[in-house]
Amino acid sequence: MLKLFLALLFSYAILEANIQLIKKENDDSNTTLLVIAGIHGDEPGGYFAASILATNYTIKSKNLWIVPNLNKASIQRNRRGINGDMNRKFAKIKSKDKDTKTIQEVKEIILSKRVSLVLNLHDGHGFYRKENHSKIFNPNAWGQTCVIDQCKLDPNQPFGNLSDIAIEVKNNLNKHVLEEHHSFNVKNTKTKFDDEAMQLSLTYFAVTNNKPAFAIESSKNLSSLYQKVFYQLLAIEEFMKIMGIEYKKDFILNEQNIKKIIHNYGNLLINSVISLNLNNIKKSLSYFPLQSSSNEFKFTHPLGSVKRVRDKFIIYIGNKKVTTFYPQYFDYEDNCSQSYIYVIDGKKRVFDKTSEIYVTDDFKVVSEKSTRVNIIGFRSKKSESDIVVSYDSMNKRFSIDKNKKTFRVEFYKNKKFCSMQLVHFK
Ligand SMILES: [Zn+2]
Incomplete structure (x- = not known):
């Protein structure tokens, strides 16, 4: 131990x-x-x-x-x-x-x-x-x-x-x-x-x-x-x-x-509420929800490091530049759910607040009181819960991976950021 x-x-x-x-x-x-x-x-x-x-x-x-x-x-x-x-x-x-x-x-x-x-x-x-x-x-x-x-x-x-x-x-x-x-x-x-x-x-x-x-x-x-x-x-x-x-x-x-x-870059945990697989990640991610200061980055890779250059955060493994975050700054909400309910391919399931979720056909985030859901790459006028989302309805430009299969699902409460999950279409 x-x-x-x-x-x-x-x-x-x-x-x-x-x-x-x-x-x-x-x-x-x-x-x-x-x-x-x-x-x-x-x-x-x-x-x-x-x-x-x-x-x-x-x-x-x-x-x-x-x-x-x-x-x-x-x-x-x-x-x-x-x-x-x-x-x-x-x-x-x-x-x-x-x-x-x-x-x-x-x-x-x-x-x-x-x-x-x-x-x-x-x-x-x-x-x-x-x-x-x-x-x-x-x-x-x-x-x-x-x-x-x-x-x-x-x-x-x-x-x-x-x-x-x-x-x-x-x-x-x-x-x-x-x-x-x-x-x-x-x-x-x-x-x-x-x-x-x-x-x-x-x-x-x-x-x-x-x-x-x-x-x-x-x-x-x-x-x-x-x-x-x-x-x-x-x-x-x-x-x-x-x-x-x-x-x-x-x-x-x-x-x-x-x-x-x-070639295995491992995982990056940000502020305990965002968990990213760094393999196959896109060169840059925009409107990335970070705090304006005191962000905590934990890499599973010993050579993982971050360099902040004005308003961008560059992520490295050793001398290899892996990705760059262009942030949108938010306060982080402490009082958020630890898990969220989904309907995945017709079946109800519960996922931890930072999970990566695998979907064959479609998914739906079940609405939760006073929580706003934002599915990045899916356009809707209001909170994006209780809507069935398929791969075809996603704008692939907003995927986080080079294969255009993985998308961000973000949760907000009181206009503050809660956590991010990832939905991966198989
Ligand atoms: Zn030397």
Whole structure:
């Protein structure tokens, strides 16, 4: 029960804490893998992998913490860093920097007593090779590497043998490469002596605080997002094996299945009274009943986010723009029915206030005292209850889905908004 509760924590309100931290915990042991993704907004292999880790993996022993979308605003824009490179702000940061709060919060998470190993997920340029073969295969490339800042931490630090661990991960990954040139290497940046830029990074902050840390870099030059996610997940699984974290996943790890999971955007619950399936939703929805402020958006997808731009609300899954709401602002009525009575294809039935309702031929909303019904796309002069509505009588322009099959039924009381149901014609 505890695990189930923790697994459901990745819905969040738009105005709450800066960083989303998903905890999958089993016991009080301090063996906890912390996976951080999305420090660079244009590296989706990392953050979609972290998201799948959150939704499709069960942790059977020890603990896994996931920060799936550290740099959310940059992910929405699909840019490395809209306020500069977030991975160069860990040694010092200017007080006015817009990333200050995020950096502070993630440092606290990294330093948390429970965390015993940190992974920072990236998609890097090219394919790292020790010798220079071409613009893509060379020593300056970052792709397909397990990156360490130095070989070792303090001798007594669990998982402090960074070099040995990285080599083991690399060797095991290379047993599963999809194509020969995808092979992984270990890249030691020797940060302390050789790399001033990396001295400002997240992993170097961790190792200087005696926390074992690695970066996993899939390659930006892989042919699909699914391949990048495939390698990220393989690498994370190798780290879990080394740490003795037992896990189960509900799919077989291959490109096809990753594609299926990534294309499932899940559900969005708005203010507890509107529930939308984000798959197949239209690019924009007009006259959408929202409050002028304090709207609460809860996604089942860990990478779900909202950006308000003046009078529109843009809905994202990671760097993918899913839909835009053009709102009509309403006050919300508290004292509404929790369910409504319908006649569906001639049969009377009761549905919860946010249900999606499946109809073959026609439906009728049974009128309720002092409640106004508005069926969006059905034109009537008065309240639209007690009228039989068929698919032919609907203006398809007002459907919420691309297939033109699903329509909004909205309930109002005292000129305030109550809730929305959806009617789906089969
Ligand atoms: Zn990166």
